Amino acid sequence: MTLLSIDRLRIQRSSGLGDPLVSDVSFTVEAGEVVGVVGESGSGKTLTGLSLLGLLPDGLSASGSLVFNGRELLTQSRREWERTRGREIAMVLQDPSSSLHPMLKLGEQLTDHLRLHLGLRKAQAEARAIELLERVHLREPKRLLGQYAHQLSGGMKQRVSIAIALACGPKLLIADEPTTALDANIRTGIIALLDELRRESGMGIIFVTHDLAMLSSIADRLNVFRNGEIVEAGQADSVFRNPQHPYTRVLLDAVPQVPWPLPKEIHS
Numbered sequence: 001m002t003l004l005s006i007d008r009l010r011i012q013r014s015s016g017l018g019d020p021l022v023s024d025v026s027f028t029v030e031a032g033e034v035v036g037v038v039g040e041s042g043s044g045k046t047l048t049g050l051s052l053l054g055l056l057p058d059g060l061s062a063s064g065s066l067v068f069n070g071r072e073l074l075t076q077s078r079r080e081w082e083r084t085r086g087r088e089i090a091m092v093l094q095d096p097s098s099s100l101h102p103m104l105k106l107g108e109q110l111t112d113h114l115r116l117h118l119g120l121r122k123a124q125a126e127a128r129a130i131e132l133l134e135r136v137h138l139r140e141p142k143r144l145l146g147q148y149a150h151q152l153s154g155g156m157k158q159r160v161s162i163a164i165a166l167a168c169g170p171k172l173l174i175a176d177e178p179t180t181a182l183d184a185n186i187r188t189g190i191i192a193l194l195d196e197l198r199r200e201s202g203m204g205i206i207f208v209t210h211d212l213a214m215l216s217s218i219a220d221r222l223n224v225f226r227n228g229e230i231v232e233a234g235q236a237d238s239v240f241r242n243p244q245h246p247y248t249r250v251l252l253d254a255v256p257q258v259p260w261p262l263p264k265e266i267h268s
């Protein structure tokens, strides 16, 4: 089932001045699929993700079409965006500290989110928060609810951010450089977690990164961005095996020997 269909997305300054920052971007995301968006800094990856949440910075506007679950997002009212955001489409950011409040216990943050979005009572919200922390494989979830973000490692913080993103059961998750701020050994665990979640829940994931290697074990399809445009798109295995665009080859050359398909033990 096609969850999201982006058609000729264009993002430009509302003044109309200057070149578009994103132009003619089209791709789809199926349920349960991981679609990689890769490209150098400034290539338009984050703006594309933000447009799917109706969160473009002031002064920028989007045109084209973003059909999610059969509904056009770009013409939504502010109230409709509020329902879409978090509930249907969620985002995980590079720096988990930026999505966690430093002065609030993790339990308060999770239960506040659940009470606000799902209308749960305190006890129900607490039980659900524990389930969510277990789902992202955090040990001793009950104890964690009483802790503050600064008491957790980077990898644990990112798992909590993912738990918050999952709280309302979104159909689409935008993961914008979710592993960039983490140590290499922690990255693998977060990627395995996202892979597991999409398999279990059927959630589609747009995985944004500047690092093609990051996508080798998780992406089903790839879109290579450059200067606000997609220069190459295709099944991940064929892009890794047989890149067509010179820029994709440059990105691949920077990847230390990506074998494709990956050996089974790396998937598990």
Ligand SMILES: Nc1ncnc2c1ncn2[C@@H]1O[C@H](COP(=O)(O)OP(=O)(O)OP(=O)(O)O)[C@@H](O)[C@H]1O
Residues within 6 Å of the ligand: 021, 039, 040, 041, 042, 043, 044, 045, 046, 047, 048, 057, 058, 059, 060, 210
């Ligand atoms: N609020 C803004 N006003 C004007 N230009 C902007 C604004 N935000 C981003 N841009 C420009 O839009 C282009 C695309 O930015 P975007 O953040 O989407 O790139 P990116 O590929 O995500 O880069 P990075 O990997 O560094 O996050 C860049 O040239 C950036 O300078």
